[in-house]
């Protein structure tokens with residue numbers, strides 16, 4: 001029994017760019033590649049561990065691409081099982097977009113708003129699945145104490161969460177609390193980078209997102225995992241993806257000369273899809289500044305020549321405040337503005353939110369999305385409230 005494990009496909013996203021159709025297509029193309037791999041490898045099923053969609057309210061074209069690829073998979077006789085991440089979980093009264101895929105017969109939804117226990121009949125046998133959708137850590141911890149074990153000899157855990165062992169301060173739960181020894185394989189989503197470990201003899205796997213959504217999620221290689229559960233010893237095989245778009249970073253650029261030198265070291269011609277290039281400016285070396293204008297002109301030329309898809313310039317002051325979530329989110333058009341906002345608010349999450357609103361301008365969809373985030377993200381709202389009451 002072989003399962004293709006994928007997560008965080010974020011269909012409909014064009015991150016880190018705004019409203020770029022070319023970038024949006026990347027997410028559909030790499031998702032189709034995942035489907036093609038599943039068909040080529042003749043896996044029993046594809047399991048998707050959440051954030052299939054980027055939004056709980058996808059536009060028609062997002063459904064179009066999702067259904068087109070999933071129909072191809074269904075036509076090949078391969079079942080597609082999915083759980084909800086924070087991005088494709090429905091909001092209050094509405095229904096999850098995943099339910100629409102289920103309704104048209106191209107996916108089976110294993111968990112959206114609470115954990116569920118299933119027994120799946122696959123081509124090469126029965127498989128028990130405990131599925132945990134995204135939720136806040138306190139809720140996940142409560143759920144885990146009440147999980148129903150599948151009445152099947154071989155079972156896996158599917159969940160959209162961050163385990164404590166990753167070392168982030170904002171994780172959900174530890175592997176110990178998850179009772180991983182009860183399962184043959186732990187299929188996880190939420191982390192956008194590949195990560196795997198063996199815990200108590202059980203493979204714990206994050207395949208990572210097929211596309212990087214932020215510069216700090218970039219890597220030269222991206223993967224899906226194929227878990228072979230045929231024998232007692234579960235074998236995990238990594239399959240490289242080839243249709244994702246690369247992100248590149250040139251660090252600490254102090255002058256146009258330095259920039260040109262760094263550029264010539266990058267071999268754009270060898271790259272399939274023109275990459276997204278980030279340029280981090282260093283402290284000016286002389287009184288003439290960092291030649292930012294000339295660097296920008298050179299970057300515009302690279303875009304015109306289609307050697308890169310787009311670029312972002314990270315200003316030196318922001319580049320210096322490492323480990324904030326703001327350092328890579330800053331837009332070319334308003335580096336000064338976002339820096340000022342960050343300085344005033346001193347809270348990366350709130351600052352990022354305010355910058356997003358200001359930059360979205362007349363894009364109604366983005367404003368709607370942000371409003372939704374505020375309505376649902378109690379934490380963000382309470383932070384804003386605190387901020388107001390402090391004044």
Ligand SMILES: [Mn+2]
Pocket residue numbers: 008050051085087190191192
């Ligand atoms: Mn995600």
